[in-house]
Amino acid sequence: MVSNPENSYHRGRSRREKEASAECMALATCDFLGDSVSLWWVLHLTMLNLLSYNRAQMITVSKEDYLKAILEAESEGETVISATLAHWLSVSPPAVTMALRRLKKDSLVRVQGDGHVGLTPAGRKIARKLTLRHHLIERMLSEMFGMEWYKVHDEAERLEHAVSRDFEAKLLRKLGRGGACPHGNLSELESPASRRRRGLLLLAHAEPAKHYVVSGIYERDRQLLEFLEGRGVRPGARLQVSGRNYDQTLSLHTDAGAVSLGRMAAERVWVIAEAGPGKPISSSRRERKVLVHNSPK
Numbered sequence: 001m002v003s004n005p006e007n008s009y010h011r012g013r014s015r016r017e018k019e020a021s022a023e024c025m026a027l028a029t030c031d032f033l034g035d036s037v038s039l040w041w042v043l044h045l046t047m048l049n050l051l052s053y054n055r056a057q058m059i060t061v062s063k064e065d066y067l068k069a070i071l072e073a074e075s076e077g078e079t080v081i082s083a084t085l086a087h088w089l090s091v092s093p094p095a096v097t098m099a100l101r102r103l104k105k106d107s108l109v110r111v112q113g114d115g116h117v118g119l120t121p122a123g124r125k126i127a128r129k130l131t132l133r134h135h136l137i138e139r140m141l142s143e144m145f146g147m148e149w150y151k152v153h154d155e156a157e158r159l160e161h162a163v164s165r166d167f168e169a170k171l172l173r174k175l176g177r178g179g180a181c182p183h184g185n186l187s188e189l190e191s192p193a194s195r196r197r198r199g200l201l202l203l204a205h206a207e208p209a210k211h212y213v214v215s216g217i218y219e220r221d222r223q224l225l226e227f228l229e230g231r232g233v234r235p236g237a238r239l240q241v242s243g244r245n246y247d248q249t250l251s252l253h254t255d256a257g258a259v260s261l262g263r264m265a266a267e268r269v270w271v272i273a274e275a276g277p278g279k280p281i282s283s284s285r286r287e288r289k290v291l292v293h294n295s296p297k
């Protein structure tokens with residue numbers, strides 16, 4: 001079979017367009033980071049590396065997003081079905097159906113007769129790798145570049161697919177294992193039951209007249225994070241529950257003053273009770289680090 005030179009030209013053109021797009025992303029990142037030219041080169045190379053990585057591994061960014069969404073939804077205690085993923089990823093139900101069909105064909109997910117979706121060992125390995133990289137990028141943006149805690153999730157979502165193994169290893173050496181992300185969450189996703197075993201409870205269940213420290217916050221909703229920041233509710237922040245109203249809103253005292261918080265928002269915030277003034281029951285090194293990085297300047 002004779003190859004068509006025109007087809008070869010278009011294939012090469014498509015590849016060049018992808019590489020140019022990756023370079024544009026790297027330049028935009030460089031503009032944000034200012035003088036950090038060395039980091040620009042790292043991101044530039046890893047973004048170009050992503051193109052060859054995806055071709056070699058046959059795992060697309062879309063597939064990675066689905067696998068990570070399944071893992072994250074499981075960690076939130078949700079039953080994962082097609083509708084869960086459609087809501088989680090803001091895509092149409094038919095798009096989810098097609099994606100699950102491809103993931104099932106690749107032996108990355110299992111779809112049970114009742115519609116429940118679960119990860120295979122291979123799918124879980126990819127999802128965990130991606131969540132670790134997301135976690136490291138969030139910490140890098142916050143701890144190394146001082147980016148606001150409520151902004152880092154969206155940036156990490158854009159960059160997580162472009163991190164090479166070498167860059168990941170360098171971030172691990174620089175930041176270390178076990179640290180919390182700027183939202184107070186661990187690199188290994190936790191279920192609600194696991195958090196409760198650590199002595200945490202949802203702010204929605206906090207008792208009036210008691211003092212608490214914010215331990216972790218649901219990070220996928222940028223508007224929620226900005227809303228909470230404006231009310232002084234951020235990881236590491238201390239607050240007092242002064243009352244619970246008839247409509248289940250909470251009256252709080254934070255460093256922003258007297259504020260009210262609805263139940264839906266309060267159910268996205270994990271706190272730990274203080275044993276005494278300024279002394280949380282479990283003030284781990286991880287939690288103290290979050291407090292330092294998220295304290296108002």
